[in-house]
Structures are given as structure tokens and as C-alpha cells.
Amino acid sequence: MAGAGIEYGFKSHWTVKLEYDYLGLSNWSSPTLPSVALNRDLQMVKAGVNYKFESGLPAEVEAAKHSHEPSKDEDLQKQSQNPIADLVSVPFQSNTNFNTGPFNRTQEVFNIQPVVPMHLNEDWNVISRTIIPLVSQPSPFFDSNTNGIGDITQSLFLSPVHPGPLIWGVGPVFTVPSANDPILGTGKFLFGPTAVLVVTPPHWVIGVLLNNQWSVGGNPL
Numbered sequence: 001m002a003g004a005g006i007e008y009g010f011k012s013h014w015t016v017k018l019e020y021d022y023l024g025l026s027n028w029s030s031p032t033l034p035s036v037a038l039n040r041d042l043q044m045v046k047a048g049v050n051y052k053f054e055s056g057l058p059a060e061v062e063a064a065k066h067s068h069e070p071s072k073d074e075d076l077q078k079q080s081q082n083p084i085a086d087l088v089s090v091p092f093q094s095n096t097n098f099n100t101g102p103f104n105r106t107q108e109v110f111n112i113q114p115v116v117p118m119h120l121n122e123d124w125n126v127i128s129r130t131i132i133p134l135v136s137q138p139s140p141f142f143d144s145n146t147n148g149i150g151d152i153t154q155s156l157f158l159s160p161v162h163p164g165p166l167i168w169g170v171g172p173v174f175t176v177p178s179a180n181d182p183i184l185g186t187g188k189f190l191f192g193p194t195a196v197l198v199v200t201p202p203h204w205v206i207g208v209l210l211n212n213q214w215s216v217g218g219n220p221l
Contacts, residue, residue, distance in 0.1 A: 004208050005046070019046040025186075044095060084127040084159045084169040084196055090114045105138035105145060119161075127157040127169060135184045151185035152178045155194050155211070167198040173211045177218050187219030 005019030023042040093111040100107040112132040117125050133150035154176075157169030173194035179185025194211035 001212075002210050006204070006206055009203060014049070017046070017048045020044070021046070042097070044097065046095065084125075084129075084157045084167065084198070085115075086117045086125055086127075086161070088114075088116055101138035101140055103138060103143045105143070106136075107138055108136040109150070110134040123161055125159050125161055126171070127159055129155040129157065131155075135179075137184050139183065146181050146183045148180040148184050150179050151175050151190075157194070157196060165199060167200070168196065170195045173213060175213060182219075186215075188215045189217040190214065191216045 001021065001023045003019060003021035005017065007015050007017040009015045021042075021044045023044070025041055091113045093113060095109040095111070097107040097109075098104075110133070112134070114128075114130050116128045118128060119125055131153040133152075134148075135150040136145045136147045138145050152175065153173065155173040156171040158171050159167070159169035171194060173192055175186075175188075175190040177185050177187050177189060179187075190213035192211060192213035194209070196207060196209045198205065198207035200206075
């Protein structure tokens with residue numbers, strides 16, 4: 001999976017967001033007769049307007065946000081958007097994909113993504129990022145959806161406590177076949193490397209998240 005996005009705070013507590021993600025998956029052939037070949041690659045464009053209950057700039061410092069020097073509130077706002085910040089957070093993300101499958105139904109993936117920093121020493125942190133998907137998946141054979149939990153992905157980023165202008169993190173990522181229905185997951189254990197690069201110019205958080213996973217066990221189909 002590879003993706004990039006930007007998020008801009010244009011008012012106190014308000015941001016706009018644009019993101020592109022590409023998910024490359026191997027083709028899948030159904031065990032039915034006749035066999036049906038499906039291309040499972042996904043390209044997703046996400047746009048949204050977000051309201052931050054606690055992370056945005058408070059009204060009393062609205063005038064100060066135009067200063068050349070970032071305020072403490074702006075630093076907190078940037079940390080809330082940084083996937084490897086030294087800040088405990090629980091983001092929620094809803095992805096709606098229309099016209100999915102042979103019956104042109106709607107796929108909905110609601111991700112719960114807790115981020116927990118762990119201090120190794122004065123110089124290094126390990127950032128735990130978990131993605132727990134709640135999925136409504138259209139069936140490739142019937143005009144219906146299957147609902148439940150998908151495969152859980154866990155990332156661990158080794159990141160410096162005091163980074164320079166470029167904030168970075170590298171580490172392993174793995175996915176466990178936790179789906180409660182075969183159609184909601186791959187049925188495989190996946191493992192590979194991941195990396196994140198983030199820069200925070202005034203009023204902006206710009207980042208790139210990269211990972212690649214290989215099958216290391218599970219369902220052979």
C-alpha cells in the first residue's frame with residue numbers, strides 16, 4: 001500500500017483533507033465452478049472537512065495563528081495529525097467506495113486507529129499504530145453485503161525523540177487474519193517493512209506512508 005495526503009487548518013478547530021491511496025493485492029480466483037477471476041487492486045481518493053474538538057486553535061489565539069512563530073496550540077494541532085507524534089490518539093476514519101463488485105453495491109470500511117508512543121530512552125521512541133477495520137463488504141456472488149471485523153494491521157515505528165525538519169519512522173508492519181468471515185479478509189498472515197516521512201511547514205502537515213507486506217502463512221488459496 002502507498003498513499004499521500006494533505007490536511008490544512010483554515011479556521012479554529014476546522015481542517016480540510018485530501019488523500020490518495022493505492023492498495024495492490026494479488027488477483028483472486030473463486031473456488032466455484034466455473035471459476036471467477038477478480039482483480040482486487042484498489043485506488044481510493046478521500047476528501048473531507050473535519051472538526052477537531054480539542055486539537056484546533058482556540059478562539060482566543062485565532063489572531064496569533066498568523067504569526068511566523070508557531071504557537072503551542074499549533075504544535076498540538078500538528079501533533080494530532082502526525083501518525084508518529086509523541087501523543088496518544090485514537091483517530092477514526094470512514095472510507096466509502098461506491099459501485100463495488102458485480103452488483104455495484106457500496107463498500108464501507110470504518111477504521112479504528114489507536115496510536116500509542118512508547119519511550120525506549122531519551123533519544124528514541126517506538127510508536128505503535130493499530131488499524132482495526134469494521135467492514136461492510138459486497139458479495140461477489142450475491143446482491144448482498146457481509147458485515148463484520150476485517151484483518152487487523154499492526155505497525156511499529158522507530159522514531160527519534162528530537163527529529164530535525166524531516167520527521168521519520170521505520171519499522172515492521174504485520175497483518176493477522178482476524179476477519180470473522182472469509183470474504184472480509186485475506187485469510188493470511190502478512191509481514192513486511194513500513195516507513196513514514198512527515199514535514200510540518202507553518203500551518204501544514206505533509207506526509208507519506210509506505211509499506212509492503214508478503215504472505216508468510218495462513219490459507220494457501
